[in-house]
Amino acid sequence: MEARLLESVFPADTNPRGNLFGGTLVAWMDTAAGIAAMRRARSVVVTAAIEEIAFTVPIVQGDLVEIHARVVEVGRTSLRVRVEVHRENAIEGTRELCNVGHFTMVAIGEDRRPIPVPPDEAAPAA
Template sequence: MKAKPAKESLTIMNELVLPNDTNPLNNLMGGRLLHMMDIAAGIAAQKHSNRVVVTASVDNVSFKNPIGLGDVVTINAQVTRAFSTSMEVRMDVWGENIPNGTRFKSNEAYYTFVAVDQTGRPIPVPEVIAETEDEKKFYDGALRRRQLRLILAGKMKPDEATELKALFLSEE
């Protein structure tokens, strides 16, 4: 299976925040944003794997700045690293008030997707080729983030997380 450049998975999704998407404060509901992010990340993972993908995990998502009624939501999603059957997708979420000419970062997050065959069984995915400095930085951090996810899910013992342990053990 041939490796693919990270940039080939880049997905940019835009949505207009309408009244049905908002809470009583006229801000985009968090659940609605998570839905949009799941779609954008899923498209990026499908572009990378050329397969049907399913959401495996959603990392901590913190909402830094609310996106208001009438604002445009822009989600940039890109696969940062692929493992045997799973892919980590990083997203940056922006809000934009076009009439005011303001653009601001709302949040960022990592989702994990697994490629599956027609029966729903996991299948191998191509490796990611990180080319830019940012892509390399996110690629390098992906293994640590994966180990943390696996520990939190009870699928890995903390003492097996060699990449995470290396962050805390200093050389003398």
């Protein structure tokens, strides 16, 4: 399962130098990871862990930010989601990979306790 988000970087999203706040980017990444995980788990999910995210390529005011999240591993109650972030300057027509992060999401029931992730319906029967 996958999810794609497209965000535009506005002045309120940046620091005084015009760079996107790291916390804002992580929130966007977490949202995309959650959507991808919910689609696969068919339940509510919560974030259990976020692996190291390095901010090596600045994202600036006016950039478009595409966030692509894909479930890469499924455990009994957890899902590992790879999230890639690209920045795009639509005026210049440039695009570049900025960040990659891995999020561990856990499926939860109404009692907020972990529940099993159902088997993938697309997987061949054994």
